[in-house]
Amino acid sequence: MTNRRDFLRNTSFAALATVPLLGRASSVFSPYKALPAFGIQLWTVKEDMTANAKDTLKQLSLDGYNQIEGFEGGKGIFWGWKNTEFKKYMDDLGMKFISSHCEITKDFEAKAAQAAEIGMKYLICPWKGPQKSIDDFKKFADDFNRCGEICKKNGIRFAYHNHDYSFKTLDGQVPQEVMMRNTDKNLVDFEMDIYWVVAAGEDPKAWFAKHPGRFKLCHVKDLGKTAKGHESVHLGKGTIDFKSILKSGTANGLQYYIVEQEAFTGTNPLESARIDAEYMKKVSL
Structure with a gap:
């Protein structure tokens, strides 16, 4: 015993x-968890896409990207393929074509129908540029509401992507605030380019908290300070605290995390995309 x-x-x-x-x-x-998914804005690898779209997309999938955000280049949103052909290739790679930046003043109804047909979630206005009057931004808000109506009719969503100009006071008002206040939240969402918010001297977390549920997508792009001001650098090599910002965004309705790289010091675009993917794999909320 x-x-x-x-x-x-x-x-x-x-x-x-x-x-x-x-x-x-x-x-x-x-209490922390990895990002459920993350994507890349194809502008990052636009030259590679132009040279060989299929091989570029395949490499991005191997790097760990499982979502894609497009833009309307010379070959169109679908790079010369039919929308259904593009989706088929995305399916083969295990990727989802979530959204695309596009020209909203030309054939927008057709673009919305094509996007909806293949299960995309968003069409996005990427740029309006600095304006002379705050009334111009009020007009943009009206345009966005109309685009939102068209997208809603097709079962998708519309959003606007910021740069720094929309945070610069004009006629005593902040254009970004004017556009958000004058758009219908049931029709229009926003894609926060975190880099440009920080470049404008603003706090992304404050904007997430002030407008919960409005920023559904974001561009994850780091900011490095240079002698000339600032530039896009590899994720984790700049000044932006993505851990706290993305956590705040997620708590306030952020759903899509899209990498964008615009400067490639010492690397080519595909190598930069791979480096940024490795960073995103380690992000926890």
């Missing part, structure tokens, strides 16, 4: 043996 001393010794050894297992198991219940 096992005596009390043997029993205590054996159970002590057993308890010690479980310590590493408990440590590993506890990570399952960590």
Whole structure:
């Protein structure tokens, strides 16, 4: 019969043996979790896409990107393919074509119908530029509402992507605020380019908190300070605290995290995309 001393010794050894297992198991219940998915704006690799779209998309999928955001270049949103052909290739790669920047003043209804047909979520206005009057931004808000109506009719959403100009006071008002206040939240969302918000001297977290549920997409692009001011750098090499910003955004309705790189010091665009993907894999909320 096992005596009390043997029993205590054996159970002590057993308890010690479980310590590493408990440590590993506890990570399952960590309050932090990895991003469920992340994408890339194809502008980052536009030259590669022009040269060989299929190989470029395949490499992005191998790097870990599982979502794509497009733009309307010389070959159109679908790079010369039919929308259904483009989706088929995305499916083959295990990727989703979430959204695309596009020209909203030309054939927008047709673009919305094509996007909806292949299950895209958003069409996005990428640029309006600095204006002379705040009334111009009020007009843009009206235009966005109309685009939002068209998108809603097709079962998708419309959004506007910011640069720094929309945060610069004009006629005593902030254009970004004017556009957000004058657009219908049931029709129009916003894509926060975090880089440009920071470049404008604004706090992304404050904007997320002030307008919960309005920023559904974001561009994850780091800002490095240079002698000339600032430039886009590899994620984690700049000044932006993405951990706290993305956590704040997610708590306020952010759903899509899209990498964009615009400067490639010492690397080519595809290599920069790979480096940024490795960073995104380590992001936790």
